[in-house]
Amino acid sequence: MSAPTLTKKAAEPVTRPARHPRRLRDRLRRDWPLLLMVVPAFLLVLVFHYVPTLGNVVAFQDYNPFAGDSPLEAFVYSEWIGFGNFEALFEDPSFWDSLRNTLAILLFQLVFYFPLPIVLALLLHSVLSPRLRSFIQSVVYLPHFFSWVLVVSFFQLMLGGAGLLAQVVRDAGYTPPDIMTNPDTFLMLVTSQAVWKDAGWGMIIFLAALAAIDPTLYEAAAADGAGRWRRLWHITLPGLRSVIILLLILRLGDALNVGFEQFILQRDAVGRQAAEVLDTYVYYRGVVVQQYGIGAAAGLFKAAVGLVLILAANKIAHRFGEQGIYQKS
Amino acid sequence: MTTAVPRRSSRSSRRPVWEERPSVLGQLGKGTILTLVTAAVLVPLWVVLVTSLSSAETINQAGGYVIVPREFDPSAYVVIFSGGLIGRAVWISTLITFIGTSVSLTLTVLAAYGLSRSDSVAHRPLLFYFLLTFLIYPGMIPSYLVVTGLGLKNNLLALTLPTAIQAFNLVVLRAFFMNIPSELIDSARIDGAGEFRILTRIVLPLSKAVVAVIGLFYAVGYWNAFFNAILYIDRNDLQPLQRLLQGYILLGQAPPNVGGGAVVHIPGIGYSAPPSLAIKMAVVIVTVVPALIVYPFIQRHFTKGVIIGAVKG
Numbered sequence: 252m253s254a255p256t257l258t259k260k261a262a263e264p265v266t267r268p269a270r271h272p273r274r275l276r277d278r279l280r281r282d283w284p285l286l287l288m289v290v291p292a293f294l295l296v297l298v299f300h301y302v303p304t305l306g307n308v309v310a311f312q313d314y315n316p317f318a319g320d321s322p323l324e325a326f327v328y329s330e331w332i333g334f335g336n337f338e339a340l341f342e343d344p345s346f347w348d349s350l351r352n353t354l355a356i357l358l359f360q361l362v363f364y365f366p367l368p369i370v371l372a373l374l375l376h377s378v379l380s381p382r383l384r385s386f387i388q389s390v391v392y393l394p395h396f397f398s399w400v401l402v403v404s405f406f407q408l409m410l411g412g413a414g415l416l417a418q419v420v421r422d423a424g425y426t427p428p429d430i431m432t433n434p435d436t437f438l439m440l441v442t443s444q445a446v447w448k449d450a451g452w453g454m455i456i457f458l459a460a461l462a463a464i465d466p467t468l469y470e471a472a473a474a475d476g477a478g479r480w481r482r483l484w485h486i487t488l489p490g491l492r493s494v495i496i497l498l499l500i501l502r503l504g505d506a507l508n509v510g511f512e513q514f515i516l517q518r519d520a521v522g523r524q525a526a527e528v529l530d531t532y533v534y535y536r537g538v539v540v541q542q543y544g545i546g547a548a549a550g551l552f553k554a555a556v557g558l559v560l561i562l563a564a565n566k567i568a569h570r571f572g573e574q575g576i577y578q579k580s
Numbered sequence: 581m582t583t584a585v586p587r588r589s590s591r592s593s594r595r596p597v598w599e600e601r602p603s604v605l606g607q608l609g610k611g612t613i614l615t616l617v618t619a620a621v622l623v624p625l626w627v628v629l630v631t632s633l634s635s636a637e638t639i640n641q642a643g644g645y646v647i648v649p650r651e652f653d654p655s656a657y658v659v660i661f662s663g664g665l666i667g668r669a670v671w672i673s674t675l676i677t678f679i680g681t682s683v684s685l686t687l688t689v690l691a692a693y694g695l696s697r698s699d700s701v702a703h704r705p706l707l708f709y710f711l712l713t714f715l716i717y718p719g720m721i722p723s724y725l726v727v728t729g730l731g732l733k734n735n736l737l738a739l740t741l742p743t744a745i746q747a748f749n750l751v752v753l754r755a756f757f758m759n760i761p762s763e764l765i766d767s768a769r770i771d772g773a774g775e776f777r778i779l780t781r782i783v784l785p786l787s788k789a790v791v792a793v794i795g796l797f798y799a800v801g802y803w804n805a806f807f808n809a810i811l812y813i814d815r816n817d818l819q820p821l822q823r824l825l826q827g828y829i830l831l832g833q834a835p836p837n838v839g840g841g842a843v844v845h846i847p848g849i850g851y852s853a854p855p856s857l858a859i860k861m862a863v864v865i866v867t868v869v870p871a872l873i874v875y876p877f878i879q880r881h882f883t884k885g886v887i888i889g890a891v892k893g
Contacts, residue, residue: 275701282701284775288694289706292687292745299726299742300713306722314725322729371617374610379595389879390618396871398804400822404829404864405624408645415627418644447620466596473598508717512806516830530720537721538811550719 310336310547336548346549348524349532356509356528359438364445365502368453369491373483375454376461388458391451399512402448406440407431431517434525441513456494464490496573504561507553529553625868632656632861639857656862665816666824666859670866672736673803673821677870680740680802685795687745692753693779707754710747724811738812739805739820746801749794756790757783796874803870821867828860 279286306326311333318328340346371391378384394402409415410430417427430440468486477485511530518526527535529549537546568574595601602610627645634646635653660666691710695703723742732738760783768778784791806822813819827833 288690292691303718303722547721
């Protein structure tokens with residue numbers, strides 16, 4: 252194969268170049284430093300992502316950390332019990348509580364949280380002064396960079412029993428409302444926390460989509476006599492449509508991840524009945540009580556439902572003629 | 581998205597002629613909503629900051645939270661940084677942030693560069709390998725078993741290594757590296773530079789801004805990390821700041837060093853005993869401040885980053 256380059260190139264389609272051993276060796280000789288650079292990241296992801304993914308087998312085991320010589324060997328030596336953990340899980344009423352809470356929170360967020368960034372983006376987009384616009388943007392993005400501990404702390408400090416609101420209300424001679432520990436209003440509380448933290452951040456992508464809408468469309472519509480609201484309905488919203496659908500799918504795929512930190516921080520104050528979600532259930536069952544198999548089974552159940560939801564959402568998106576998430580490039 | 585750039589920059593602050601003037605009521609409503617939205621963020625921050633800088637006297641007069649600043653009394657901060665558990669937690673969080681960010685940034689840059697050549701061996705399956713982590717979440721229990729199985733319980737490495745590589749950041753960096761003109765890289769190779777030298781001498785200097793932003797993203801992530809600390813850290817002296825905040829604000833534990841008349845000397849002000857409310861607020865401020873400091877640096881860039889990530893991811 253020491254043919255000159257020209258003939259070699261001409262022969263390529265026939266000899267399937269990528270598989271040709273000699274070419275691979277040449278390429279390896281050329282690219283090994285690049286491969287070497289990927290190795291550390293590759294190994295970290297292997298150890299801390301793919302190995303645990305395989306470790307989900309404990310959902311089908313009676314995991315005993317002392318089987319074998321190390322807790323890792325225990326994955327191999329623990330006894331297999333089939334679907335026993337799932338049976339135990341489905342018989343546990345508090346699992347169903349946590350599932351119900353998770354779905355309620357998801358629903359609540361889809362209705363009361365999801366549209367807010369869109370509304371906020373529309374509102375901000377209509378502000379004419381660029382300086383004012385960027386000031387407001389900077390302010391509302393900020394809480395996204397706060398940890399959940401901080402966000403919940405701020406709520407506690409402002410609205411809690413010893414908080415600023417209670418102080419003002421008490422000074423006025425009334426009894427302060429019970430906001431932070433009331434199971435009945437917990438849904439509203441967690442949704443408003445999510446809004447405070449991330450509604451501004453969620454606005455970014457809509458602002459970008461708004462900026463990408465061709466302004467001549469508006470001009471033409473206005474010339475045809477379309478008023479403000481008609482332009483919003485017939486130009487702006489269709490312009491945002493694909494982004495909205497994409498984000499809705501992503502949210503659904505992430506549906507059962509309503510957030511671990513936000514709930515574990517408030518679970519004790521509000522009570523398990525209202526504040527237990529799937530993630531906190533997994534934590535208490537698996538890590539705290541050390542029923543690893545049942546905890547892992549709950550986690551796996553959650554992942555499976557999440558996968559079904561995202562596939563379904565994507566299918567619906569395709570039916571509406573939208574791109575959805577896979578199909579990129 | 582290409583049309584976004586010229587339109588943004590050319591967007592004037594004048595209303596287009598075809599758009600009707602908004603009604604006074606509409607303007608007023610819009611102004612009120614936007615003011616409320618910004619106030620919802622700024623007021624809590626302001627109250628906490630002012631209270632943290634107030635003396636016991638002012639706090640007592642105000643009956644708790646202070647809204648109008650009267651004096652500047654940093655004694656709460658002096659207490660925090662004079663040692664004890666709070667100072668220790670600040671140090672632990674700083675350490676985690678520093679080590680974690682260095683490890684994450686180095687490995688992400690290396691991997692992103694290693695995968696940025698569109699004709700290199702196996703870059704496609706390798707990229708897929710990293711992208712798949714978006715879709716597959718390993719689950720809390722198996723992760724817990726693996727990390728503790730590796731003996732990382734009560735080891736600060738448990739707070740850094742498992743979250744060290746964020747595929748999102750890798751994708752953003754890779755996209756940026758791929759946009760660097762290949763002529764530059766080819767010419768360096770003709771001059772005899774190896775891949776590592778090309779990365780450090782040519783690619784990195786050209787992408788300083790993006791790398792810095794990704795680094796700040798990682799840093800904010802490590803500073804805010806709480807979940808892993810709950811899972812892997814039991815020991816009091818290894819708790820990061822976020823755990824401490826949880827203890828003081830949410831679980832209502834009293835801050836240490838207070839109570840038994842902890843009196844501190846502040847140069848120029850004299851002796852004072854900071855009230856525990858001020859200390860609580862000061863812990864909140866110390867937890868917020870790093871995010872506030874890095875924020876202006878990231879802010880200019882993250883819109884672009886988020887959009888690249890959203891499109892490619």
